[in-house]
Amino acid sequence: MHEEGTGDRRARIVVVEDDQTVRDAVTAYLRANGYDVTAVDNGVGGLRAIREEKPDVAVVDRMLPGLSGDEICREVRTFSAVPILVLTALGEVEQRIEGLEAGADDYLVKPFALRELLLRIAGLLRRARAADAPTRVVTRDEVTIDPARRRVWIRDKEVALAAREYELLAYLFEHDGRAVSRDDILRDVWGWSFGEASTVTVHVRRLREKLEDDPRQPRYVLTEWGVGYRLSTTGAGS
Template identity: 35%
Template sequence: MSADRILVVDDEPQIQRFLRPALTAAGYDVIEARTGAEAVKAAATAAPDVIILDLGLPDMDGKDVVAKLRGWSTVPIIILSARDRESEKVAALDLGADDYIEKPFGIGELTARIRTALRHRLRADAQTERVCVDGLEIDTLRRLVARDGEPVRLTPKEYDLLVLLARHAGRVVTHRTLLTSIWGPAHGDDLHYLRVFIGQLRQKIERDPARPAIIRTEPGVGYRFADEL
């Protein structure tokens, strides 16, 4: 079986010198790009399984690279950047990035996010109809939800919100994406509305709603459905 291929897009030589041996040691095939143009070309010609993308590139903003790639590719994109403003995270994720890690970072965290991105891609390719995590079972074929074998009664909107999060397990889903997908574009800024529904869901599916483990909050950005516990 061939190794999964990781495209690292960063113009900082020290980052490239650090990531190549670390990711190679983790069992990945690593290719590199230092500009946005090189990244788009490499994504088209080298068929990477995951892209690690810096936002501060010399020829274009990394968010523009995300937008270009999402015009034709669904390859998982993990943003790796020193920009820590929530608006930068939200913009990149709304454009189609799968995850966001701030510099400085640990290689353990990065490889964990890569594994999550690869699992999500496999599930998406297989069009998984059943999701199980920590005793919670979601059967989208039969439109059923159970907790430790006991049926969970959800409203239609609660169910749609849960399924949307579950289908992106391990990934951050932004407030705007959730609101516009479930309630429509006119509700893209209704954060209070979303928090109410998330609270209701947690009461029904979490073992301890006060300390949610399945639907996790990404402060100022959105929510992340647990990939595994």
């Protein structure tokens, strides 16, 4: 049994997968490892289940009847920051980037090992809960984060971030203006020992779209050429 409980209940997973063999295998494996699972075989029903059941993690196939996985991600991001893991048969970098840009937090390329799926879900849950996060509110110029409640404000206006976007911003806050590399971010935020640097680039772009007045000329999340990214402590883009 896993150890990823949510308070006094088991974590709830919504699985949206139209391939019955994959859906049945994933559902049985996750239930055997202690999760409550709702399995859906189409995009429209999957979106409804995510909206109504408010799961702790959503596992969504990219190619679905009714609504695609990308469409589900975009729609979910209008009302929820639930971590989304996309299952895709498309291994090309551009295809994976499209899923991340749509709002996915992580992806797994088919065929995959069920054990890896379990580890990815556990990682998403740990980061979403941030049980060991500091409780004090921190402000860097015009940006404020509340780690205990995982909330963010710009100039007193709250900004809704997806789980991975929040984790990326909190990581930059932790480094207090020091530049961090994409590899560091992949390791410390995603928990990956290797992976596509473009994954980080996509999430930085999404974060800037929500934080910045002009994402093309960022004032807060800055690129440190040849190194990676850093958080401006002045809000002046310097």
